Amino acid sequence: xxxxxxxxxRRRVSAGRSVPAATAVVxxxxxxxxxxxxxxxxxxVVLLTSLKTESEVASSGPLSLPGDWFNFANYATAIEQGAxxxxxxxxxxxxxxSTAGTVLIGSMTAYAIDRxxxxxxxxxxxxxxxxxxxxxxxxxxATFQVIDDLGAFNSRWAPILLYTGTDIVSIYIFLQFIRSIxxxxxxxxxxxxxxxxxxYRKIILPMLRPAIATVVIVKGIAIYNDFYVPFxxxxxxxxxxxxxxxxxxxxxFGAHWxxxxxxxxxxxxxxxIVFLALQRFIYSGFAAGSTK
Amino acid sequence: xxxxxxxRTGGPAxxxxxxxxxESAHGRPRAGRRRTITALTPWLFLAAPLTLLxxxxxxxxxxMIGYSFTDWDGISPSxxxxxxxxxxDLVTRPARFEVFLVSGFYLVASFLQIAIALxxxxxxxxxxxxxxxxxxxxxxxxxxxxxxxxxxxLYFFQPDGTLDTLLRLVGAEGEHLWxxxxxxxxxxxxxxxxxxxxxxxxxxxxxxxxxxxxxxYEAAELDGANRWQQFRxxxxxxIKPIISLSFxxxxxxxxxxxxxxxxxxxxxxxxxxxxxQTVKLAFQFDKVGLASASAVVLLLLILLVTWVQxxxxxxxxxxxx
Numbered sequence: 001x002x003x004x005x006x007x008x009x010r011r012r013v014s015a016g017r018s019v020p021a022a023t024a025v026v027x028x029x030x031x032x033x034x035x036x037x038x039x040x041x042x043x044x045v046v047l048l049t050s051l052k053t054e055s056e057v058a059s060s061g062p063l064s065l066p067g068d069w070f071n072f073a074n075y076a077t078a079i080e081q082g083a084x085x086x087x088x089x090x091x092x093x094x095x096x097x098s099t100a101g102t103v104l105i106g107s108m109t110a111y112a113i114d115r116x117x118x119x120x121x122x123x124x125x126x127x128x129x130x131x132x133x134x135x136x137x138x139x140x141x142a143t144f145q146v147i148d149d150l151g152a153f154n155s156r157w158a159p160i161l162l163y164t165g166t167d168i169v170s171i172y173i174f175l176q177f178i179r180s181i182x183x184x185x186x187x188x189x190x191x192x193x194x195x196x197x198x199x200y201r202k203i204i205l206p207m208l209r210p211a212i213a214t215v216v217i218v219k220g221i222a223i224y225n226d227f228y229v230p231f232x233x234x235x236x237x238x239x240x241x242x243x244x245x246x247x248x249x250x251x252x253f254g255a256h257w258x259x260x261x262x263x264x265x266x267x268x269x270x271x272x273i274v275f276l277a278l279q280r281f282i283y284s285g286f287a288a289g290s291t292k
Numbered sequence: 293x294x295x296x297x298x299x300r301t302g303g304p305a306x307x308x309x310x311x312x313x314x315e316s317a318h319g320r321p322r323a324g325r326r327r328t329i330t331a332l333t334p335w336l337f338l339a340a341p342l343t344l345l346x347x348x349x350x351x352x353x354x355x356m357i358g359y360s361f362t363d364w365d366g367i368s369p370s371x372x373x374x375x376x377x378x379x380x381d382l383v384t385r386p387a388r389f390e391v392f393l394v395s396g397f398y399l400v401a402s403f404l405q406i407a408i409a410l411x412x413x414x415x416x417x418x419x420x421x422x423x424x425x426x427x428x429x430x431x432x433x434x435x436x437x438x439x440x441x442x443x444x445x446l447y448f449f450q451p452d453g454t455l456d457t458l459l460r461l462v463g464a465e466g467e468h469l470w471x472x473x474x475x476x477x478x479x480x481x482x483x484x485x486x487x488x489x490x491x492x493x494x495x496x497x498x499x500x501x502x503x504x505x506x507x508x509y510e511a512a513e514l515d516g517a518n519r520w521q522q523f524r525x526x527x528x529x530x531i532k533p534i535i536s537l538s539f540x541x542x543x544x545x546x547x548x549x550x551x552x553x554x555x556x557x558x559x560x561x562x563x564x565x566x567x568x569q570t571v572k573l574a575f576q577f578d579k580v581g582l583a584s585a586s587a588v589v590l591l592l593l594i595l596l597v598t599w600v601q602x603x604x605x606x607x608x609x610x611x612x613x
Contacts, residue, residue, distance in 0.1 A: 024519070028415055035412065036429045038487065041458070042448045049447065062447070062454040105341045112337035119331075124338060131349045133598055137548045137567050138591040141574045141583045142356035143348060145366070165344030196333045225437045227551055232575070246439045247555065257450075260443055267440045275435055279428060282435070286492060287499045 043268070050074050050261035057258050074262035081252070082263050083237070087245035094159050094230075094241065095223045101164035102219050103212050110174035110208075111200050115186060132168045140232060147233060158233035159241075163223055170215045173288055177211035178204065214285040217278060224271070242267055353591070359584035366580035378585035388586070391566045394478055394553075398546035398565075401482035406538050408486070409493030414523055416494075417501040427498070431491035438488075442555030445484045446471070474562040481553050481563055488552070493538055500531035533605070540601040544594045566590055 049057060051066035051074070079085060113125060136143070143162070144153075152158045181204065189199050205212075227243040234241070240248065246267050249260045275282060360378055364371035382388050412430060416423055433441070448454045449470035456467055470480045508526050517525070528535075550567040553559060559568040570590070574583035 028420070032412070032415065032420070032426050035408075036426060039429050039433055042444050042454065042487075045454045046444050046447060061457050062450070063457050105344065108337040109341040112334040116334035118334045121334075124342070127342075127345060127350070131345060133595055134349055134353060134591065135544065135548055135594055136349075137550060138587045138594065139349070139352040139356055141570065141580060141587050142352035142359060144574070145355060145580075146347060146352055161344070162348060165348040168345075171341070196337075200337070221435060225435075227438050227555070232571075243437055243439045246437070246443070249443070257447055261447065264440045264443045267437050271435050271437065272432070275428070275432060279424075283431070283495050283499070286434075287496055 046261045046264055049257055050265050052258050054256065054258055074258045075266065077259050078249070078263035078266060082245055082249055082259075083240060084242075084245055084263065084266055086238070087240045087242050090156065090239060091224060091241040094156055094163070095220055098160050098163035098223055099216050099219050101160065102167050102170050103215055105164055106167065106170040106174040106215060107178075107205060107208055107212070108200070109171045110178045111204050114175060114178045115183070115204075128168055128171060131166075132172075136162075136166050137228070140228070144232065152233075154234055154236050154239065156234070156239060159223075159226075159229045162229055162233070163219070163226075167219065170219065173215055174208060174211050177208060181207045213281060214288055217281055217285045218288075221271070221274070221282075356584045356587055356591075359581055360588050361585075362581045364580045365578040366574065367578065371581070374581065378582045379589075381582060382585055382589060388569070390562070391564055391569050394563060394565050395546045395549065397478040397482045398485055398549050399543065401479075401486050402489070402542035402546055403539075405486040405490045406493055406535070406542065409490050409497055409538075410535070412490075413494045413497035413501055414527060416498055417527070418519070427495070431495050433488050434491040436488070438551040439555055441484065441488055442552060445480075445487075445552075446556055449480055471557055471563075472561055477557060477561045477563045481556060484552050484556070485549070496534055496538070497531055500534045501527055504530040536601070536605045540597060543597045547590060547593055547597075 045062050048064075048066055049062065051069060051071050052060075053067070053071060053073070056064075056067060109128070113121065147153050147158050147161070150157075150161070152161060185203050185207070186199050189203055194202070224242060226241075227247065230239075230241040230244045231247065234244065237245075237248065246263050249263050359371075361373055361375060362371040363374045363377075412426075416427055420426070436444075450456075451467045451469055451472075455470060459466075468476060471477050504526060509522060512522050512526060548567055549565045550571070553563045553565055554568050554571075557563045559565070559572070564572075566586070567590075570583050570586050573579045573586065
């Protein structure tokens with residue numbers, strides 16, 4: 001519709017000066033291709049390196065191609081010696097519990113704030129608003145002591161508690177969405193004898209599904225990629241997550257770039273798969289999450 | 293407040309009594325109890341969220357301010373009050389201020405990043421072949437794990453590595469210590485940050501551009517406006533809120549840089565940032581008091597930036613919340 005209408009108009013406008021217009025088109029695609037190359041080259045080089053043998057890496061330049069395109073030996077080394085399966089297990093466990101916790105906490109807060117009138121409501125809302133202003137990197141020095149006092153240091157509870165307990169953005173996403181759910185639904189259920197918990201569970205939570213999808217995607221990716229929290233709170237290698245396990249490649253594999261590269265690719269591939277599968281949701285999810 | 297809520301709590305209770313006549317016999321005591329339960333209900337839903345909020349956001353802030361006036365090492369049970377000593381230490385040692393110069397590199401880089409993102413968002417909002425492919429390619433780095441990004445670029449910047457090889461192809465000879473030379477290290481790291489975060493800015497801008505009603509462009513094209521005029525008079529004003537938000541996030545983001553320099557250089561060669569310094573003070577040198585003071589300073593700076601933003605663009609906050 002839009003294109004149909006604008007295409008002839010544009011042709012008319014540009015007809016008089018087609019040479020500069022053609023140059024502009026060439027420059028536009030050239031800039032896009034350059035940007036695509038800037039994104040891809042560093043990643044492709046790592047992919048190539050991950051398929052090379054140790055001697056190939058030592059003897060040939062970074063842009064050369066591997067001799068055997070199906071040399072997955074580095075991947076085996078990375079996954080086994082880098083304990084990456086355990087790391088995937090830890091990350092998955094933390095991710096599932098924290099994401100579920102975030103959804104519960106966020107939706108319950110939104111339900112309480114949007115659907116009830118109560119004393120101190122203004123205070124509660126301003127507490128949550130104030131919390132958005134405090135970036136969590138700044139308070140880790142003291143958060144660490146709180147986690148330590150709880151006995152959660154060096155356990156999976158530390159990241160779970162922090163991911164679940166400090167996510168104000170999710171609360172805002174739920175709060176914004178719950179306003180579009182008609183209150184008449186709650187009231188109808190209440191007349192049928194449902195209590196608040198039933199209304200929350202049977203009506204609000206199912207209606208919040210699109211917001212839940214957004215939160216799960218944004219939160220899931222954030223947890224998968226987080227380095228700071230597991231690095232600070234779970235120094236035990238047994239508790240390594242994807243990020244910290246990969247970070248530990250730095251020591252033992254020192255200059256073994258073929259192994260480090262394989263580990264890096266192993267970490268990137270799941271992200272790529274999720275991105276390709278959920279592209280549309282990811283764009284809208286991050287747009288919703290970052291403007292809060 | 294209280295006056296406003298009373299009629300509403302009365303509402304459902306009254307409804308119930310009229311719809312369920314058998315209950316009206318013991319209506320009076322039950323209604324009283326029900327009112328207490330109704331008043332309690334929101335607090336039952338808020339109990340867990342508020343506990344977590346107080347425990348992991350407000351308690352740490354309060355603790356941190358408290359620690360910042362002590363000489364605590366983070367382990368020993370005793371700590372003594374030292375007044376403002378930590379703060380004077382922060383202010384009087386010039387070495388501690390170098391981290392702000394490092395932030396300057398990231399700040400400049402993020403302005404560059406916003407400009408690049410604006411360009412590509414505009415380009416992709418017009419008719420472009422393989423639009424979704426380009427959008428996906430440029431956005432994907434934002435999704436990649438930070439440690440993976442760090443390793444990708446550690447390899448990229450190796451002496452005689454990818455970047456040097458590519459430069460040789462275009463005729464620039466020589467090996468560079470991209471991460472080892474203090475003059476090059478910060479620009480290199482800031483470049484990685486642009487590589488990683490540009491796509492997010494672009495997608496946000498693109499979303500805002502696409503929410504501009506298309507008939508505005510059509511009208512402009514009929515009036516003979518060229519691309520630059522369309523950008524200047526339709527797109528730029530239409531996405532002003534998200535651009536100003538990006539600038540604010542750029543400032544607070546460049547103060548809080550941690551991951552990329554910590555993973556890639558560990559803060560060596562003059563690449564130490566404020567957060568790296570704080571983490572080192574607290575967890576390597578056991579100077580929790582001093583680290584807290586420095587974190588309080590960072591927090592105040594970020595609050596100041598946010599306050600300035602609210603002052604400069606009051607209308608945008610309303611729109612976004």
